[in-house]
Amino acid sequence: MSRQFTHSSQRRASLVSTSVGRHGLFVPQDLIKPEDFTAVVSDQDLEEDEPLIDSQVQQYSATSDIAEEAELLQANHFPIRRYSSVPSVSVPPAQDPEAINESWDKALRDGKITTTPLFELKKMFMSSVPLVITFLLQNSLGVASIFAVGHISPEALAGITLGTMSCNISAIAVIAGLASSLDTFLPQAYGARKYKVVGLIFQRCTALIFTLMFVVCVAWWIWAEEILIKALPNAESARLAATYLKVITFGLPGYILFETGKRFLQAQGVFEASTYVLFVCAPFNALLNYIFVWVFKMGYIGAPIAVSINYTLMAVGLFGYTIWTKNVANPMKCWNGLALRKAFSNWGELVKLSIPNLIMIMSEFLSFEILTLLSSYLGTVPLAAQSVIATMASLTYQVPYGVSIAASTRVANFLGAQLPREAKIAAKMVFVFTAAIALINSSFLLLDSRQIAGWFSNDADVIEVVTQVMPLVAFIQIFDAMNATSAGCLRGQGLQRIGGYVNLCSYYLIGLPLGFVLSFYFPKGHPMGLFGLWTGCGVALAIIGVIQTYCALAADYNKLAADALKRSETD
Numbered sequence: 344m345s346r347q348f349t350h351s352s353q354r355r356a357s358l359v360s361t362s363v364g365r366h367g368l369f370v371p372q373d374l375i376k377p378e379d380f381t382a383v384v385s386d387q388d389l390e391e392d393e394p395l396i397d398s399q400v401q402q403y404s405a406t407s408d409i410a411e412e413a414e415l416l417q418a419n420h421f422p423i424r425r426y427s428s429v430p431s432v433s434v435p436p437a438q439d440p441e442a443i444n445e446s447w448d449k450a451l452r453d454g455k456i457t458t459t460p461l462f463e464l465k466k467m468f469m470s471s472v473p474l475v476i477t478f479l480l481q482n483s484l485g486v487a488s489i490f491a492v493g494h495i496s497p498e499a500l501a502g503i504t505l506g507t508m509s510c511n512i513s514a515i516a517v518i519a520g521l522a523s524s525l526d527t528f529l530p531q532a533y534g535a536r537k538y539k540v541v542g543l544i545f546q547r548c549t550a551l552i553f554t555l556m557f558v559v560c561v562a563w564w565i566w567a568e569e570i571l572i573k574a575l576p577n578a579e580s581a582r583l584a585a586t587y588l589k590v591i592t593f594g595l596p597g598y599i600l601f602e603t604g605k606r607f608l609q610a611q612g613v614f615e616a617s618t619y620v621l622f623v624c625a626p627f628n629a630l631l632n633y634i635f636v637w638v639f640k641m642g643y644i645g646a647p648i649a650v651s652i653n654y655t656l657m658a659v660g661l662f663g664y665t666i667w668t669k670n671v672a673n674p675m676k677c678w679n680g681l682a683l684r685k686a687f688s689n690w691g692e693l694v695k696l697s698i699p700n701l702i703m704i705m706s707e708f709l710s711f712e713i714l715t716l717l718s719s720y721l722g723t724v725p726l727a728a729q730s731v732i733a734t735m736a737s738l739t740y741q742v743p744y745g746v747s748i749a750a751s752t753r754v755a756n757f758l759g760a761q762l763p764r765e766a767k768i769a770a771k772m773v774f775v776f777t778a779a780i781a782l783i784n785s786s787f788l789l790l791d792s793r794q795i796a797g798w799f800s801n802d803a804d805v806i807e808v809v810t811q812v813m814p815l816v817a818f819i820q821i822f823d824a825m826n827a828t829s830a831g832c833l834r835g836q837g838l839q840r841i842g843g844y845v846n847l848c849s850y851y852l853i854g855l856p857l858g859f860v861l862s863f864y865f866p867k868g869h870p871m872g873l874f875g876l877w878t879g880c881g882v883a884l885a886i887i888g889v890i891q892t893y894c895a896l897a898a899d900y901n902k903l904a905a906d907a908l909k910r911s912e913t914d
Contacts, residue, residue, distance in 0.1 A: 413438075421446060423437050424436050424442050466769075467776050475744075485507060486734055487633075488503055488649070496802070497727040500800055501583075502580045502583025506583065508715045509571065510587070513559055514559055515598075518595075524697040525607070526609075526610075529607065539677065539679040551690050552603065554687075567589065576719060580719070580726070594650055596655070597651075597657060597658035597659070608661070710850040714876055721872050727802070728812065731795070731796055731800065732813065732816055743784075746776060746827070747834075750773040750831035753835065755907070758835070759907050763900035763903065777828040786817075788820065792814070796809035822889075826888045845887050849883040858876040859876075862876045
């Protein structure tokens with residue numbers, strides 16, 4: 344068997360959210376064994392499909408898979424050439440897939456493939472930069488609204504925070520949970536060369552989400568304000584949050600189509616589409632927020648209007664890419680026209696298999712949304728301060744999160760290529776890189792805390808609370824960075840279940856209960872308030888970071904390489 348790198352840099356579909364929280368480190372497929380895609384399609388659906396694969400797509404996939412191998416061969420000064428056939432005169436050896444494959448196999452047999460800490464550090468940096476930029480763009484969608492609204496009043500800042508929290512819990516998490524089932528079904532259908540089934544499952548899942556969200560949106564318009572006023576301590580902030588929910592209903596169809604459409608393309612190996620769309624829509628979203636809130640003087644309501652328009656534009660952009668792209672993968676081959684009758688049928692298995700995904704995504708969302716909910720009971724000023732702090736913590740988190748994706752790929756590729764020593768070197772360099780990131784993030788939040796608070800609000804009380812809590816959040820950055828990058832290593836090692844369970848237990852059994860007690864009850868007579876909430880969060884992150892880092896570095900890499908080989912043979 345040829346032991347080669349596997350193209351896994353996009354092994355997960357990222358979430359796009361207006362949340363002031365952040366993405367989860369683990370996806371449902373990390374903890375749940377995938378089911379066969381035929382559970383959500385009928386025999387008739389399978390019979391109608393075309394089993395042939397396009398030769399251009401094969402060539403495109405092969406070219407993507409061998410880039411890492413060619414780079415390592417060149418770094419080890421190993422000659423790239425064909426050994427079993429006549430060299431291609433039209434393609435340079437370094438770009439010839441057959442030459443790279445044969446050279447890679449020979450280099451492995453001869454023990455010529457190795458790496459160095461410095462090379463891995465450089466590689467980690469270069470691989471992380473585009474990912475970090477992409478995640479920062481994603482995160483800016485929610486930050487722009489908070490920036491635009493924050494200077495209106497503490498109530499407005501609190502209102503948009505509660506609005507996004509309510510939207511995340513009742514809609515965004517549901518959409519993400521159901522859409523994430525496509526991460527399992529669509530690649531399996533595509534890998535089985537059932538291209539029309541890919542399009543059918545995409546339509547079926549989209550129709551299901553649209554139906555559920557129609558019910559949610561109707562509930563928002565009828566009952567949101569009444570429920571939020573009863574559930575939240577500040578009536579004005581609750582009314583503003585309800586207004587946010589009502590306006591955002593007009594953008595949810597676009598958000599749904601973007602999330603499902605993104606996975607429709609990713610299943611076919613087309614990963615760049617959503618990034619291109621974000622590069623245009625993220626800056627435009629910030630511009631719209633500023634224009635609507637301050638130039639057109641629409642005030643608070645301008646922010647959700649801007650977000651709704653942007654969601655729609657994101658869907659339109661993705662649709663345009665799918666239709667007119669020159670990508671040789673030709674994503675339209677998986678589209679067989681709109682089939683409404685089939686799209687609104689056979690939902691049973693899809694719903695059943697999506698429930699574990701939904702539970703996992705909800706747990707990831709809730710861990711940080713609960714902090715926002717609890718802070719609302721501390722008062723309007725602490726809630727507004729929480730919005731600023733959580734937004735900045737989320738922004739700084741994007742850097743180690745991007746590194747975690749690059750780390751997952753690098754470690755997995757080395758283990759798949761049966762190079763355990765190199766995998767361990769790569770993992771160690773991940774944590775060296777992490778230390779630098781944590782130092783930069785901590786310094787940024789610590790040295791500029793008052794100025795940062797002023798970016799979001801001109802209220803003196805809000806700025807004072809942010810300034811008091813930010814040093815703690817700056818210290819937490821050390822463990823947050825460890826948490827993110829160690830999770831990436833665990834995913835690459837195939838040990839993601841460890842990280843998934845450690846995260847859930849640390850947040851819900853330790854961090855949130857401790858934060859609640861410190862915030863409202865300890866010390867007696869003068870509880871710690873918002874500082875206490877973040878103390879509990881910090882304890883949870885410290886536990887997660889230490890345990891995951893130990894597991895990632897202390898693992899038996901020889902056994903991990905053997906396990907990776909077994910998985911590839913099974914596949």
